[in-house]
Structure formats: C-alpha cells, structure tokens
Amino acid sequence: MRGDSMDKIRLAIVGCGGMGHRHMYGLAELHRVGWTRFDLVGACDPVLANAESLAAQAEERFGQKPAVVGSLEELAEVGVDAVDVTTTPPYHHTVAVETLERGWHTMVEKPMGLTVRACNLIRRAADASDAILSVAENYRRDPMNRLAKALLNAEVIGTPRFLIHHAIGGTNRMTISVWRHQKDQSGVLLDVGVHFADMMEYLLGEIDTVYAQTRLHEPIRHNPAAVTGESSSNPAGVYTKWQRKMPAEFEATAEDAAYATLTFKNGVVGQYIEEHAAWGQGSWLRQIHGSQGSMTLPGDRSGGIITLNINGQETINDERLLDLVPDFRLDAVTADLFGGDRLWNYTFTQGDAKNIAIEYGEFAEAIAGNRTVEVDAYQGTRSVAVSYAILESGATGQIVQMDQMLDESINTYQREIDEGLGI
Ligand SMILES: NC(=O)c1ccc[n+]([C@@H]2O[C@H](COP(=O)([O-])OP(=O)(O)OC[C@H]3O[C@@H](n4cnc5c(N)ncnc54)[C@H](O)[C@@H]3O)[C@@H](O)[C@H]2O)c1
Structure with a gap:
C-alpha cells in the first residue's frame, strides 16, 4: 500500500548535514513514485543553519516546510512518530537511545554506533522499546546487489569458497570531511568499511574470525576545496559549502589502510584490502569464487553489470543473468523506484536518492506493520x-573472534574511543 489512505507518519530528520540533505532528496524521490506514508515535519540540528537549509529545500520539494529545531526536546513539541538519525557517528547512540525511549520509531545511519559498545546501548534500548529500529544501510539495497544475492542463492557458481574484496584509492586527499579521518569520530575504515562488512555478510553469511594489518599511511590530509573551492570527494555533490570552510590540511588520527584475512562461518575465506591512502593505480574488485565458477560484482550504486564465469560456459554479463534466476523479483518499492522488478543493470543518475528512498520505503512499511526491517540492531x-x-x-596482532567483539571482551583499540564517549 502506498500510503494515501492511512494516517501519515510524522517524521523528522535529525542531523542536517550532507547525508541529512541526501536523505531528504531520497524521501522526495520516494514520494515522486507514489509512496507517501511519511510527512516530513521536522529538521533538527544544533547547527540551525544546517536545519534551515534542509527545511528550505524540503519546502521546494514537498510544498510544506518542516519545523526547524535544535534539540530533541523541541522536536517533541513539534510532535513526531519517527526520526531519521543522520548525525555524525558519535551522536548516533545518544540520539537513538533517547528517541527509542520516547517511543519514536528510529532509523539510524551507518555506522549504527561509533563503537560496538555504543551499538549495544542502542540494541538494548531497541529491545526495551515498542518502537522500530532500522539501520540505514544502503549498499545491499542496490538492485545489482539484490541480483547478486539471488544468483548466489541459486548456486550458479556452486558453493562459495573464497572472496576477494579490494577497494584501493585515496592518496592524501580528505575523504568528504575532517571527521572521517579522526579515530574518535569514525575513521575512514569504519565509515566506508562498515558498508563492505554489511555487504560481505549479506552475500556470504556471518564472519567468524578476522586477522588484519592496519596502517596510517597519510597522517596529514589535504582538502582542496579550502584552496581552490573545488571538492575532490563529494558524494551527491552536496558537501562543497561545508568543505570550503574546513582546514586546507589537518592531522589524521585514524588508520587509513587495512589488509585482512577473514573467515566466514560457512568456511568461505575472504581476502580484504581497504586502502584509502594508495597512490598510482586505484582499483575495485568484489569477486566470489565457488565450486563451479566465479561472480564479479560491479561497484555499489553504479548500476554496473555482474559478470559470471561458469565452468564450461561462455562469460555471462548481460540480460541472460536473469534467465538463471527466474523467480528473482525486487520488492515493490524498489521496483517502482527503478522502473521494473527484474533488473540486470541501470543507468540512473539518481541512484543515490533511489537507494535512500528504498530505506525509507521499508521503514514506513515496517512502521505500518507490513514487514520487519531488514538491517536490524543485530546486523x-x-x-x-x-x-x-x-x-x-x-x-594487537591477534586473530580476533567475532563473538568476542560482540560481547565487548575485545576492546583494546576501542577503549579510548569509549572513554571519550563516556560509555
Ligand atoms: N549510507 C551512506 O552512503 C552514507 C553516506 C554519507 C554519510 N553517511 C552517514 O551519515 C551520517 C552523517 O554523515 P554526513 O556526511 O552527513 O556528516 P556531516 O558532518 O555532513 O553532517 C552531520 C550533521 O549532524 C549534525 N549533528 C551533530 N550532532 C547532532 C545532534 N546531536 N543532533 C542533531 N544533529 C547533530 C551536525 O551539526 C551536522 O549538520 C554519518 O553517520 C555517516 O556515516 C552515510
């Protein structure tokens, strides 16, 4: 059901920086294709200029201006049923725990919390609340990743054996913002890596152990927008005005490279490189090898085409991919956004907004009681x-067991961050 004949869900966006604006564009895209359960009634940010910017742009898109507020108390006066938390990561748990305690349905951007302990605080608040908690993890919702998952489930490459996951680039340029290079605010290995972690577990199931070498290769980062006005890292083109005010160069405290071996509970082994400080040739590879073939996935949100190499067959990287999964269907919201329920590629320039719109669509349907959320507090x-x-x-140089991560018995690296948060 698309929402015309039901009570509207009064929604506020909490955190009105780059992603807050992008979420609002995603909500507008969802409304454009007819899914209109949400009523955006609030824009909340202690930096009121950011909330005002979001509210003014929302008025252009929805014909009604959300209230501009600086705190959750003021938001309570506006009256909301649900919030979308797009603050910087150190505030995810403070905001989400409070909104869940207030009984407001809560969608929180990735990383769900700044540390595992911060996540566990949110999990406990979600368990104690009747309100829904959803994590806005967008990469898995890309229709190409949905197709990849369907092909794996159909065992077109047989039983998965190993994964190569390489994301290599970066030089010494700032990645979007200063905070993404600060250990106490969510360094880049968390900021970007958490997406890849979700994707790996989405495709191949739970990870069991991790061994890694990590490095901080580029302790001084450079922000060209402060010098030339032109940004070098600017998803959806929304960050320029903030980047021009950030320092031209600054110290990075968070590691910017990881080289890891991962084992999955099903026996798959992963080789993982996440490099945000590489010079020279950049590269991207997400490739899964199985007992009968391999699958090479395109970059997330690119609309690129999956390539299958199955033993004894020619390469498949066109619409014949769909022949292998006759039952594959995208959900109704995604199908409306992308113009079909069986896609093998897409060329939209609005991919960012559409992927965020899917998250909102699911959140609304979950609040309406029509489904459960896909990325819950546990995931x-x-x-x-x-x-x-x-x-x-x-x-530590040790092999790390995931169970000990989840129960917080391993926190050598995170302890200092938790102490800074006071948790
Ligand atoms: N899924 C994705 O693809 C994706 C992309 C970019 C960012 N993100 C996530 O979105 C979140 C925000 O990132 P961003 O790029 O928008 O950062 P940003 O720095 O551009 O914006 C953060 C905003 O949060 C506000 N804020 C801080 N504390 C607050 C509080 N207690 N209450 C309300 N507002 C508060 C800040 O004033 C700022 O306006 C992060 O968790 C980030 O990881 C996700």
Whole structure:
C-alpha cells in the first residue's frame, strides 16, 4: 500500500548535514513514485543553519516546510512518530537511545554506533522499546546487489569458497570531511568499511574470525576545496559549502589502510584490502569464487553489470543473468523506484536518492506493520564489529573472534574511543 489512505507518519530528520540533505532528496524521490506514508515535519540540528537549509529545500520539494529545531526536546513539541538519525557517528547512540525511549520509531545511519559498545546501548534500548529500529544501510539495497544475492542463492557458481574484496584509492586527499579521518569520530575504515562488512555478510553469511594489518599511511590530509573551492570527494555533490570552510590540511588520527584475512562461518575465506591512502593505480574488485565458477560484482550504486564465469560456459554479463534466476523479483518499492522488478543493470543518475528512498520505503512499511526491517540492531552491530575486528587485530596482532567483539571482551583499540564517549 502506498500510503494515501492511512494516517501519515510524522517524521523528522535529525542531523542536517550532507547525508541529512541526501536523505531528504531520497524521501522526495520516494514520494515522486507514489509512496507517501511519511510527512516530513521536522529538521533538527544544533547547527540551525544546517536545519534551515534542509527545511528550505524540503519546502521546494514537498510544498510544506518542516519545523526547524535544535534539540530533541523541541522536536517533541513539534510532535513526531519517527526520526531519521543522520548525525555524525558519535551522536548516533545518544540520539537513538533517547528517541527509542520516547517511543519514536528510529532509523539510524551507518555506522549504527561509533563503537560496538555504543551499538549495544542502542540494541538494548531497541529491545526495551515498542518502537522500530532500522539501520540505514544502503549498499545491499542496490538492485545489482539484490541480483547478486539471488544468483548466489541459486548456486550458479556452486558453493562459495573464497572472496576477494579490494577497494584501493585515496592518496592524501580528505575523504568528504575532517571527521572521517579522526579515530574518535569514525575513521575512514569504519565509515566506508562498515558498508563492505554489511555487504560481505549479506552475500556470504556471518564472519567468524578476522586477522588484519592496519596502517596510517597519510597522517596529514589535504582538502582542496579550502584552496581552490573545488571538492575532490563529494558524494551527491552536496558537501562543497561545508568543505570550503574546513582546514586546507589537518592531522589524521585514524588508520587509513587495512589488509585482512577473514573467515566466514560457512568456511568461505575472504581476502580484504581497504586502502584509502594508495597512490598510482586505484582499483575495485568484489569477486566470489565457488565450486563451479566465479561472480564479479560491479561497484555499489553504479548500476554496473555482474559478470559470471561458469565452468564450461561462455562469460555471462548481460540480460541472460536473469534467465538463471527466474523467480528473482525486487520488492515493490524498489521496483517502482527503478522502473521494473527484474533488473540486470541501470543507468540512473539518481541512484543515490533511489537507494535512500528504498530505506525509507521499508521503514514506513515496517512502521505500518507490513514487514520487519531488514538491517536490524543485530546486523547493524555485527557490521560495526567486523570493522573494529579489523582495527582490533591490527592493534594487537591477534586473530580476533567475532563473538568476542560482540560481547565487548575485545576492546583494546576501542577503549579510548569509549572513554571519550563516556560509555
Ligand atoms: N549510507 C551512506 O552512503 C552514507 C553516506 C554519507 C554519510 N553517511 C552517514 O551519515 C551520517 C552523517 O554523515 P554526513 O556526511 O552527513 O556528516 P556531516 O558532518 O555532513 O553532517 C552531520 C550533521 O549532524 C549534525 N549533528 C551533530 N550532532 C547532532 C545532534 N546531536 N543532533 C542533531 N544533529 C547533530 C551536525 O551539526 C551536522 O549538520 C554519518 O553517520 C555517516 O556515516 C552515510
């Protein structure tokens, strides 16, 4: 049901920086294709200029301006049923625990919390609340990743044996913002790595152990937008105005490279490189080898095409992919957004907004009682724990068991961050 004949869900966006704006564009995209359960009534940010910017742009898209507020108390006066938490990561747990205690349905951006302990605080608050907690993890929702998962489930490459996951680039440029290079605010191995952690577990099931080497290769990062006005790292083109005010160069405290071996509970072994400080040739590879063939996945949100190499057959990287999964169907919201329920590629420039719109669509349907959320507190915590397992292993030289990450018995690397948070 698309929402016209039901009470609207009064929604506020909490955290009105780059992703807050992108979420609002995603909500507008969802409304554009007819899914209109949400009513955006609040824009909340202690930096009121950011909340005002979001509210003004929302008015252009929805014809009504959400209230501009600086705190959750003021939001309570506005009256909300649900919030979308897009603050910087150190505030995810403070905001989400309070909103869940207030009984507000809560969608929280990745990383679910700044540390595993912060995630566990949110998990406990979610368990104690009647409100829904959803983690806004967008990469798995990309229709190409849905197709990859269906092909794996159909065992077109046989039984998965190993994964190569390489994301290599970065130089000494700032990745979007200063905070993404600070250990106490979510370094880049968490900021980006948590997406990859979710994707790996989505495709191949739970990770069991992690061994990693980590490095901080580029302790001084450079922000070209402060010098030339032109940004070099600017998803959806929304960050320029903030980047121009950030320092031209600054010290990085968070590791920027990880080289890891992962084992999965089903016996799959993963070789993982996440490099944000590489010079020269950059590269991207997400490739799964199984007992009968291999699957090479395109970059997330690119609309690129999956390539299958199955023993004894020619390469498949076109619409014949769909022949292998006759029952594959995208969910109704995704199908409306992307214009079909069986896609093998797409060329939209609006991919970012559409992927965020899927998250909102699911959140609304879950609030309406029509489904459960896909990325819940457990999976959100696991993904953060995988990213920190890499950092914990890098700090100690030990093989790290995921169980010990989740129960917080391993926290050599995270202790200082938790102390800074006061948790
Ligand atoms: N899924 C994705 O693809 C994706 C992409 C970018 C960012 N993100 C996530 O979105 C979140 C925000 O990232 P961003 O790039 O927008 O950062 P940002 O720095 O651009 O914006 C953060 C905003 O949060 C506000 N804020 C801080 N504390 C707050 C509080 N207690 N209450 C309300 N607002 C508060 C800040 O004033 C700022 O306006 C992060 O968790 C980040 O990891 C996800």
